[in-house]
Amino acid sequence: MIRVSVLPKGSTSDDAARHLFRGIEGVSYDYHRIIADVFLSTAEGRSDYAVIPIENTIDGSVGLHTDWLIDEVDLPIQAEWVYPSVQNLVGLRSELADESGAIDYSRIKKVMSHPVAMAQCLQFLRKHIPHAELEHIGSTAESIRIVRDNPGLGWAAIGQKTAAADNGLDVLQEGVTDHDNNFTRFLLVGPKPFEGKTSDKQKTTIIVSHPEDYPGGLHQVLSAFAWRRINLSRIESRPTKKRLGTYYFMIDIDKSLDTILLQSAIAEIEAIGFQVRVMGTYPSFTYEPAEEME
Numbered sequence: 001m002i003r004v005s006v007l008p009k010g011s012t013s014d015d016a017a018r019h020l021f022r023g024i025e026g027v028s029y030d031y032h033r034i035i036a037d038v039f040l041s042t043a044e045g046r047s048d049y050a051v052i053p054i055e056n057t058i059d060g061s062v063g064l065h066t067d068w069l070i071d072e073v074d075l076p077i078q079a080e081w082v083y084p085s086v087q088n089l090v091g092l093r094s095e096l097a098d099e100s101g102a103i104d105y106s107r108i109k110k111v112m113s114h115p116v117a118m119a120q121c122l123q124f125l126r127k128h129i130p131h132a133e134l135e136h137i138g139s140t141a142e143s144i145r146i147v148r149d150n151p152g153l154g155w156a157a158i159g160q161k162t163a164a165a166d167n168g169l170d171v172l173q174e175g176v177t178d179h180d181n182n183f184t185r186f187l188l189v190g191p192k193p194f195e196g197k198t199s200d201k202q203k204t205t206i207i208v209s210h211p212e213d214y215p216g217g218l219h220q221v222l223s224a225f226a227w228r229r230i231n232l233s234r235i236e237s238r239p240t241k242k243r244l245g246t247y248y249f250m251i252d253i254d255k256s257l258d259t260i261l262l263q264s265a266i267a268e269i270e271a272i273g274f275q276v277r278v279m280g281t282y283p284s285f286t287y288e289p290a291e292e293m294e
């Protein structure tokens with residue numbers, strides 16, 4: 001049995017996990033309310049993999065999740081994939097609509113959701129429900145459950161249609177994200193390689209740091225990749241948390257670690273005094289909607 005830790009049933013992460021593991025037998029899902037518990041259940045050996053949303057089209061990198069990966073656990077990245085999501089305003093229509101059945105936004109006192117989902121809908125919220133209190137919850141699915149358990153208070157949630165239906169709530173407004181094409185990049189992290197599917201696209205993620213800041217440091221790192229014509233797909237700086245203004249650079253590289261060119265680039269960067277930590281070398285899966293129709 002492959003045990004996969006993930007945010008609760010009905011969350012975007014749950015759907016994304018099922019998409020990655022579609023067609024693979026013997027998978028069980030281990031649901032957790034907050035991302036820290038998703039990470040820890042795998043780090044403590046209670047599951048094989050953790051599913052982590054790491055970057056979103058609208059909101060960018062998820063800093064909290066990146067920092068957990070760097071600072072709190074030692075779990076290699078074993079796969080990455082992209083999954084689309086549509087967020088909806090969810091609540092009890094009978095409580096929040098007027099006599100004609102139209103949603104009366106003035107009745108909504110509080111909107112709850114996961115911070116990434118909330119950030120995707122801020123323009124919608126400011127336009128229609130500017131008076132409402134906004135509250136961050138561990139997942140979209142959990143926010144929907146809280147609304148279900150607290151009828152009559154004027155609460156609404158942002159989340160997925162399936163979670164609304166599972167909890168007996170209504171979709172008050174469909175597709176409330178401020179931009180279409182809302183995709184999230186997910187990481188599968190855990191001690192063992194992911195062998196369920198193969199991809200012809202392999203990536204490697206490293207973290208580069210230097211004990212002291214000096215002019216041209218990052219340029220030197222980048223030039224080791226540049227003259228070897230190794231493509232980088234993302235560079236993210238995160239605070240070291242030791243001193244203000246000191247950073248780690250997390251670099252996604254479009255190559256497997258076993259290529260000689262990449263190994264020599266890393267050796268060169270280390271030789272000029274940088275510390276390099278390999279966060280994983282893994283297959284990358286692009287989203288293919290056709291699979292959904294199987």
Ligand SMILES: O=C(O)C(=O)Cc1ccccc1
Nearest residue numbers: 011012013053114117139140
């Ligand atoms: O809260 C959820 O449903 C999650 O899985 C986190 C999230 C929220 C919005 C987009 C992608 C992931």
